[in-house]
Amino acid sequence: xxxxxxxxxxxxxxxxxxxxxxxxxxxxxxxxxxxxxxxxxxxxxxxxxxxxxxxxxxxxxxxxxxxxxxxxxxxxxxxxxxxxxxxxxxxxxxxxxxxxxxxxxxxxxxxxxxxxxxxxxxxxxxxxxxxxxxxxxxxxxxxxxxxxxxxxxxxxxxxxxxxxxxxxxxxxxxxxxxxxxxxxxxxxxxxxxxxxxxxxxxxxxxxxxxxxxxxxxxxxxxxxxxxxxxxxxxxxxxxxxxxxxxxxxxxxxxxxxxxxxxxxxxxxxxxxxxxxxxxxxxxxxxxxxxxxxxxxxxxxxxxxxxxxxxxxxxxxxxxxxxxxxxxxxxxxxxxxxxxxxxxxxxxxxxxxxxxxxxxxxxxxxxxxxxxxxxxxxxxxxxxxxxxxxxxxxxxxxxxxxxxxxxxxxxxxxxxxxxxxxxxxxxxxxxxxxxxxxxxxxxxxxxxxxxxxxxxxxxxxxxxxxxxxxxxxxxxxxxxxxxxxxxxxxxxxxxxxxxxxxxxxxxxxxxxxxxxxxxxxxxxxxxxxxxxxxxxxxxxxxxxxxxxxxxxxxxxxxxxxxxxxxxxxxxxxxxxxxxxxxxxxxxxxxxxxxxxxxxxxxxxxxxxxxxxxxxxxxxxxxxxxxxxxxxxxxxxxxxxxxxxxxxxxxxxxxxxxxxxxxxxxxxxxxxxxxxxxxxxxxxxxxxxxxxxxxxxxxxxxxxxxxxxxxxxxxxxxxxxx
Amino acid sequence: xxxxxxxxxxxxxxxxxxxxxxxxxxxxxxxxxxxxxxxxxxxxxxxxxxxxxxxxxxxxxxxxxxxxxxxxxxxxxxxxxxxxxxxxxxxxxxxxxxxxxxxxxxxxxxxxxxxxxxxxxxxxxxxxxxxxxxxxxxxxxxxxxxxxxxxxxxxxxx
Ligand code: FES
Ligand code: FES
Numbered sequence: 001x002x003x004x005x006x007x008x009x010x011x012x013x014x015x016x017x018x019x020x021x022x023x024x025x026x027x028x029x030x031x032x033x034x035x036x037x038x039x040x041x042x043x044x045x046x047x048x049x050x051x052x053x054x055x056x057x058x059x060x061x062x063x064x065x066x067x068x069x070x071x072x073x074x075x076x077x078x079x080x081x082x083x084x085x086x087x088x089x090x091x092x093x094x095x096x097x098x099x100x101x102x103x104x105x106x107x108x109x110x111x112x113x114x115x116x117x118x119x120x121x122x123x124x125x126x127x128x129x130x131x132x133x134x135x136x137x138x139x140x141x142x143x144x145x146x147x148x149x150x151x152x153x154x155x156x157x158x159x160x161x162x163x164x165x166x167x168x169x170x171x172x173x174x175x176x177x178x179x180x181x182x183x184x185x186x187x188x189x190x191x192x193x194x195x196x197x198x199x200x201x202x203x204x205x206x207x208x209x210x211x212x213x214x215x216x217x218x219x220x221x222x223x224x225x226x227x228x229x230x231x232x233x234x235x236x237x238x239x240x241x242x243x244x245x246x247x248x249x250x251x252x253x254x255x256x257x258x259x260x261x262x263x264x265x266x267x268x269x270x271x272x273x274x275x276x277x278x279x280x281x282x283x284x285x286x287x288x289x290x291x292x293x294x295x296x297x298x299x300x301x302x303x304x305x306x307x308x309x310x311x312x313x314x315x316x317x318x319x320x321x322x323x324x325x326x327x328x329x330x331x332x333x334x335x336x337x338x339x340x341x342x343x344x345x346x347x348x349x350x351x352x353x354x355x356x357x358x359x360x361x362x363x364x365x366x367x368x369x370x371x372x373x374x375x376x377x378x379x380x381x382x383x384x385x386x387x388x389x390x391x392x393x394x395x396x397x398x399x400x401x402x403x404x405x406x407x408x409x410x411x412x413x414x415x416x417x418x419x420x421x422x423x424x425x426x427x428x429x430x431x432x433x434x435x436x437x438x439x440x441x442x443x444x445x446x447x448x449x450x451x452x453x454x455x456x457x458x459x460x461x462x463x464x465x466x467x468x469x470x471x472x473x474x475x476x477x478x479x480x481x482x483x484x485x486x487x488x489x490x491x492x493x494x495x496x497x498x499x500x501x502x503x504x505x506x507x508x509x510x511x512x513x514x515x516x517x518x519x520x521x522x523x524x525x526x527x528x529x530x531x532x533x534x535x536x537x538x539x540x541x542x543x544x545x546x547x548x549x550x551x552x553x554x555x556x557x558x559x560x561x562x563x564x565x566x567x568x569x570x571x572x573x574x575x576x577x578x579x580x581x582x583x584x585x586x587x588x589x590x591x592x593x594x595x596x597x598x599x600x601x602x603x604x605x606x607x608x609x610x611x612x613x614x615x616x617x618x619x620x621x622x623x624x625x626x627x628x629x630x631x632x633x634x635x636x637x638x639x640x641x642x643x644x645x646x647x648x649x650x651x652x653x654x655x656x657x658x659x660x661x662x663x664x665x666x667x668x669x670x671x672x673x674x675x676x677x678x679x680x681x682x683x684x685x686x687x688x689x690x691x692x693x694x695x696x697x698x699x700x701x702x703x704x705x706x707x708x709x710x711x712x713x714x715x716x717x718x719x720x
Numbered sequence: 721x722x723x724x725x726x727x728x729x730x731x732x733x734x735x736x737x738x739x740x741x742x743x744x745x746x747x748x749x750x751x752x753x754x755x756x757x758x759x760x761x762x763x764x765x766x767x768x769x770x771x772x773x774x775x776x777x778x779x780x781x782x783x784x785x786x787x788x789x790x791x792x793x794x795x796x797x798x799x800x801x802x803x804x805x806x807x808x809x810x811x812x813x814x815x816x817x818x819x820x821x822x823x824x825x826x827x828x829x830x831x832x833x834x835x836x837x838x839x840x841x842x843x844x845x846x847x848x849x850x851x852x853x854x855x856x857x858x859x860x861x862x863x864x865x866x867x868x869x870x871x872x873x874x875x876x877x878x
Contacts, residue, residue: 086820086857219813222821223805223828225756225796232755240750284746354760354768354822354856403822404856435761444789599740622816622862629858652854660847663860 074183081121100141123376127680237654251646302644332464332485336455355403443507476514522691581680598712631689728797
């Protein structure tokens, strides 16, 4: 009784149109309805305002794609290139549209992350969906509503100014019987509009759906096992692949013998240059075949490891880029009563999404479809097109539900692998990285060093701040304390494009660079507060002018019940605050430290966050809780150990994720300071976790941790 | 070596002519086309692949077909009875005990075994029994809340 899931169950509209169609052809193919198009150029501008990502821009930015349709049954379909990977855009983006259109949330169908049907999209990262594409989507909704009002005025014989839109209907105000449904207005018509510059959006005070807590719309599919991920796709004749992997990055293959594997029942061996794979009708069959492939590799010698990497990072002589500067550091240093010169270290961490990189590829002579777990379907489309030597529009990438990304599913090379193998084998091919492959090919968050020199005067005012970050990146390095003399410099490319002495790939990891930078900054702040014997909350408030930061700090302190008295025994509390994706976060962590074992148990975390306009408060809270929980890992236990190109972490036995017993009580306060636009929600609350815990450890036992993760061994070292 | 292996999945009996040392996870997902059960680590370290075997939580990646011969396997697809969500499924959805949803089937099946065993577990018992299931999205606090809520619901129907 093998059940046949509907593979388009996430994206199941009757519109099965391929992207090479221009607007006119598209309209010929689809039925009636009201269509709102978006100029790709506008989407580009919204998502890449400073042109930093030129290379990823669409080939035809002057093109238009359908953004939404209202059909004759009144149903609204929204085509959106974003990926749902747990952050809740499947729900919150629909809320934006329901608000502007005045329809029930249920009336909206989201067709997402399908390059065959959705307008171009940069990708789902950087907490940018709601921030950057949200406003365009709202405009599309408002545009559609304006059309409906025009049509309704004609139909009802009333002046448009006398009309209102409620629940999928146009009505004459105060005359409830004079009304017409959106579906009826769309019937038999084919109306097209383009999202224009000037559209009036609803005022915040009129919001009914924005700001309302909604249960995730995909929750039922996910609790019943019906939600489809890339690895759940089954195609006729599909074979499962396992690929021969080197034992280390930089290794070169010196011999290969696939005869024993090829002799096995139902096994096909594919060899194409660097790519050696075995295919079988079952994944375990493919695994067994790979076990019979013999190969030798030459691994380059290297002394580089997770201990000495920091020296290598500093020795790299990377170019520095000044980010901010004011006053004269010398003057600031002279004015200081206490001066600190610190070096903070942060190791490599893995993304470790529960779903490994997975793809299913079906490749024909003319076109290809690849279902892939990816955050960036359009980028992957362009990459696969190059691999297959096809034009990009002939390649369709569908990212069904994605089982977590966190920045690690951008590039998605498994899609290239599946596509190449499918083309060579002439059958659909399924590639699912094993957990071991996932740890090996992950683009880790880069190890980094922060050198921080700062001074404070006898009255507890900061006088100087010199912040040099090496190889982490710039995000979160910004200076928001009120210091007269400061300079911030970023050395190396950070995670963007790798580089540096990393022996393997590095990349963006949830709030890239900001976890490292905030840990350093907030640790140093409390070191200075301790030197002038000032309460760390008081110290921050004394050195801050930024109203939003003051607001979140005050809110967190109030919620926590902060007093001048620190907890007794080896319990402590620590503060950290930061800014990420426009959102302000203040966090207080309370920990117990076992002085004998060095074990840190986080008991309670209070987080106050000002994220501007909140679309789905429940979703926002869930994201913040997720951030805090995930943050425990980089703060306390996650560390990628390696030697040269050999990665020692292979699975969850040595790479320790936060577990149920490690999770504290979590309280989230959403602070409203009247910021009208939406700031990021998927990343900000993670940036303060390391700093708050580090400070709490110091408060508890007087040990100052200068390196993350703050493992029991490092806590014991700091205590000694 | 192939032979005929009989076992039950979600109340349906199966007789598969295959080798007995194959992992149950692969057979469920491939031969039986039931993709609700997920691969997370393949080594019994994450719990994504958890199913019930005769009412006990087992990791299907590390279980051969031979060990389930003649037994009753329940997967996430079989938990809702007659189209009605299991209290755990409802509570996970309502409490928000999931984000990306990839760990969710394993979490729910592991919790289902717990509730079969202990209809009203304490907070600490929940943590202890769920400890081996990993969630990278960090939905733990809400999963615990969902299990507590479902336990009350199950208790209420007794
Ligand atoms: S896949 Fe079975 S325990 Fe992880
Ligand atoms: S919900 Fe994503 S791993 Fe648990």
